[in-house]
Amino acid sequence: MRYILMTLLLFMTCLSVSFAGNRNGDVEARIDSLMSRMTLEEKVGQLNQLDGRRNLPYIEQLLRTGGIGSIMNITDPEEVDRLQKIAVEESPNGIPVIFSRDVVHGFRTMLPIPLGMAATFNEELVYDGARMAASEAYEHGIRWAFAPMIDVSRDARWGRIAESFGEDVLLNSRMGAAVVRGYQTDSPGAPHTVMACAKHFVGYGAVEGGRDYNTTNITERQLREVYLPPFKAVADAGCASVMTAFNDIDGLPASANGFVLDSILRKEWGYDGVTVSDYGAIGELMKHGVARDREEAARLALLAGTDMDMATKIYTGHLPDLIREEIVPESALDSAVRRVLRLKFRAGLFDRPYVGPDLNGGVASSENMALAERVASESVVMLKNDGNVLPLGRAVRKVLVTGPLADAPHDQLGTWTMDSDTSLTVTPLDALISGYADDVEILYEPGLLYSRDKDTSRFGALRSKASEADVIIAFLGEEAILTGEAHSLADISLKGMQSALVELLSSAGKPLVTVIMAGRPVTAVGEISKSDAVLYSFHPGTMGGPALADIIFGKTNPSGKLPVSVPVHAGQSPLYYSQKSTGRPAAKIRSLDDIPRNAYQSVLGHSSYYLDVGVKPLYPFGYGLSYTEFDISEPEPDDTLLSRSDTLRFSVTLTNSGHADGAEVVQVYVRDVHASLTRPVRELKDFRKVFLKKGESRRLQFSLPVSSFSMYDINMKEVVEPGEFIVYVGNSSTSGHSFSINVR
Numbered sequence: 046m047r048y049i050l051m052t053l054l055l056f057m058t059c060l061s062v063s064f065a066g067n068r069n070g071d072v073e074a075r076i077d078s079l080m081s082r083m084t085l086e087e088k089v090g091q092l093n094q095l096d097g098r099r100n101l102p103y104i105e106q107l108l109r110t111g112g113i114g115s116i117m118n119i120t121d122p123e124e125v126d127r128l129q130k131i132a133v134e135e136s137p138n139g140i141p142v143i144f145s146r147d148v149v150h151g152f153r154t155m156l157p158i159p160l161g162m163a164a165t166f167n168e169e170l171v172y173d174g175a176r177m178a179a180s181e182a183y184e185h186g187i188r189w190a191f192a193p194m195i196d197v198s199r200d201a202r203w204g205r206i207a208e209s210f211g212e213d214v215l216l217n218s219r220m221g222a223a224v225v226r227g228y229q230t231d232s233p234g235a236p237h238t239v240m241a242c243a244k245h246f247v248g249y250g251a252v253e254g255g256r257d258y259n260t261t262n263i264t265e266r267q268l269r270e271v272y273l274p275p276f277k278a279v280a281d282a283g284c285a286s287v288m289t290a291f292n293d294i295d296g297l298p299a300s301a302n303g304f305v306l307d308s309i310l311r312k313e314w315g316y317d318g319v320t321v322s323d324y325g326a327i328g329e330l331m332k333h334g335v336a337r338d339r340e341e342a343a344r345l346a347l348l349a350g351t352d353m354d355m356a357t358k359i360y361t362g363h364l365p366d367l368i369r370e371e372i373v374p375e376s377a378l379d380s381a382v383r384r385v386l387r388l389k390f391r392a393g394l395f396d397r398p399y400v401g402p403d404l405n406g407g408v409a410s411s412e413n414m415a416l417a418e419r420v421a422s423e424s425v426v427m428l429k430n431d432g433n434v435l436p437l438g439r440a441v442r443k444v445l446v447t448g449p450l451a452d453a454p455h456d457q458l459g460t461w462t463m464d465s466d467t468s469l470t471v472t473p474l475d476a477l478i479s480g481y482a483d484d485v486e487i488l489y490e491p492g493l494l495y496s497r498d499k500d501t502s503r504f505g506a507l508r509s510k511a512s513e514a515d516v517i518i519a520f521l522g523e524e525a526i527l528t529g530e531a532h533s534l535a536d537i538s539l540k541g542m543q544s545a546l547v548e549l550l551s552s553a554g555k556p557l558v559t560v561i562m563a564g565r566p567v568t569a570v571g572e573i574s575k576s577d578a579v580l581y582s583f584h585p586g587t588m589g590g591p592a593l594a595d596i597i598f599g600k601t602n603p604s605g606k607l608p609v610s611v612p613v614h615a616g617q618s619p620l621y622y623s624q625k626s627t628g629r630p631a632a633k634i635r636s637l638d639d640i641p642r643n644a645y646q647s648v649l650g651h652s653s654y655y656l657d658v659g660v661k662p663l664y665p666f667g668y669g670l671s672y673t674e675f676d677i678s679e680p681e682p683d684d685t686l687l688s689r690s691d692t693l694r695f696s697v698t699l700t701n702s703g704h705a706d707g708a709e710v711v712q713v714y715v716r717d718v719h720a721s722l723t724r725p726v727r728e729l730k731d732f733r734k735v736f737l738k739k740g741e742s743r744r745l746q747f748s749l750p751v752s753s754f755s756m757y758d759i760n761m762k763e764v765v766e767p768g769e770f771i772v773y774v775g776n777s778s779t780s781g782h783s784f785s786i787n788v789r
């Protein structure tokens with residue numbers, strides 16, 4: 046009888062609710078009616094998210110009593126449906142659970158790591174990649190993905206820089222929004238969509254010293270100008286949820302931080318999606334030393350605005366009593382439960398709680414592989430190409446392929462690859478052999494077996510193969526395990542004997558092409574200087590091999606741009622182009638060897654740089670070469686005297702003046718020349734990636750609202766102060782034409 050009632054109830058729910066957005070009156074009424082029937086324990090149950098890899102019998106028990114709202118990390122569709130059936134048919138109110146997973150850069154078919162996706166500077170492509178990831182995840186029962194990660198990341202030592210879209214505010218905002226749209230689409234809840242979760246709210250990218258989980262020092266102004274805008278952008282794009290960060294912000298850990306969660310996210314932005322803690326983060330309030338016990342942790346987190354508790358059971362353990370004792374008002378619980386139920390309606394779970402029969406079977410399809418290859422291809426950044434050694438031409442007869450990343454099917458996928466299948470990976474070696482071995486002889490000797498390998502016993506064989514080859518291609522970089530969560534490094538140079546390998550190869554006197562496949566910008570000054578050409582490929586995913594092989598042989602033209610500055614030395618961290626002006630900007634930089642002995646201090650001048658490594662990155666943000674040449678004409682503004690409510694409009698002509706078809710990323714930066722507070726020397730305000738045939742020109746119009754040049758003044762008010770702004774239009778953060786505008 047109970048089953049029949051439950052089925053009837055679900056049927057009625059489906060009849061009354063066809064949910065397309067989160068402000069649907071029917072849905073709110075349906076939520077009211079559901080909540081009026083829920084006990085206190087059932088309500089708290091909705092806020093409980095547990096890891097399906099742990100203690101499943103206990104989770105099943107909770108499903109029957111309505112004591113759990115979400116299950117993480119189960120990706121077997123049959124198991125998902127079995128568990129869902131318990132929730133739908135046996136729990137008191139038949140509320141489906143929502144299955145969640147870290148779908149960070151693909152599911153089975155792996156895209157490049159997010160840092161690589163950012164390097165494409167191509168939002169449409171990132172959108173397509175996110176659609177593909179969502180579709181594959183959906184086929185495995187996932188309806189809630191913990192991505193995009195939009196922590197502005199300016200310290201290459203931090204392992205999680207791999208998961209981010211890099212150092213820039215706008216790039217994180219636009220790429221994050223592209224992922225949200227790709228996951229959720231305009232019809233969230235339709236088959237093959239998943240709910241997005243923007244993380245980590247907020248400031249996680251600023252962990253001190255790049256050490257994971259560390260404390261942060263972020264002023265409110267920096268929070269508002271740097272770390273919050275990507276979250277605002279994804280909230281505006283309809284992102285269904287937000288995950289709290291592990292770090293503290295000005296002393297208050299994010300999961301208990303009412304300033305960011307309640308005052309800013311809820312009240313200032315009016316955000317009505319779900320907030321979920323990071324894994325165990327509510328429990329960590331005790332380790333942070335701000336909660337005495339689990340009960341206090343529950344109270345602090347809920348009252349601050351953390352709706353769902355990931356993996357600690359602290360809410361189910363303590364909220365019912367805290368509410369009965371009126372220590373926590375029931376209204377706070379109700380608001381959180383309402384948001385979780387709304388998420389489930391939004392995900393379409395009340396209409397279609399089960400995985401089948403809406404499958405399309407497209408997991409790891411040839412279309413998905415082709416898309417992964419395109420994203421990988423556009424993510425490759427050419428840093429150097431002396432003597433146009435690339436692309437390899439017809440004269441090349443024998444190519445030596447070497448290095449620890451040449452044939453590393455696991456490592457080229459990067460971090461967050463639990464659902465990948467390394468047997469699908471096409472490595473550079475595979476691709477060079479399958480695509481080019483008919484025309485050129487491919488010799489292979491890895492030299493080193495993995496990035497940390499210190500065993501040089503293969504170097505003899507390598508030397509003799511190098512002497513035979515016309516060209517050498519060395520695939521260097523990092524193993525996947527050296528990047529990602531909890532994998533920070535103090536020294537970000539190439540590990541193991543990779544430098545010695547490059548030394549050996551360069552002594553062979555053959556053109557040397559170095560490909561770096563890594564989860565961060567590594568420091569490789571020596572290796573790069575000994576190479577004739579360098580391609581930087583952030584761990585490029587399943588189809589990284591063909592993407593790189595086709596670039597090397599000129600079938601495709603590299604078009605990636607750096608989403609992060611490449612440091613000379615880790616000691617420059619944090620390193621980013623949008624530095625504030627100092628009172629003593631770097632001037633007359635000397636090298637350590639030029640410093641006279643026994644001189645007095647003033648001999649070196651007094652400016653802001655390191656005596657040993659200067660101040661500049663090896664390669665700046667936004668930089669990347671092509672096989673063709675692009676010219677950007679002088680910008681022509683419609684008007685240079687503008688008011689704060691105006692839009693700056695200007696146009697440039699982009700010309701592909703070289704000998705190959707290709708793409709350029711036109712980048713627009715702005716500098717506020719004089720303000721009441723110090724401003725960054727440049728800030729990216731717009732970018733556009735344009736594909737042009739050789740010889741082709743295109744007129745590009747840009748429209749930038751003057752309001753987007755805003756800052757937070759001393760009273761923390763968002764303002765555009767009158768005065769001069771310089772607008773730079775170029776193809777990196779250090780190049781380009783400029784013009785001035787005056788804002789009244």
Ligand code: NOJ
Nearest residue numbers: 147191244288323324530
């Ligand atoms: C911890 C990570 O910080 C977060 O990004 C991830 O989504 C959760 N674990 C869940 O796996």
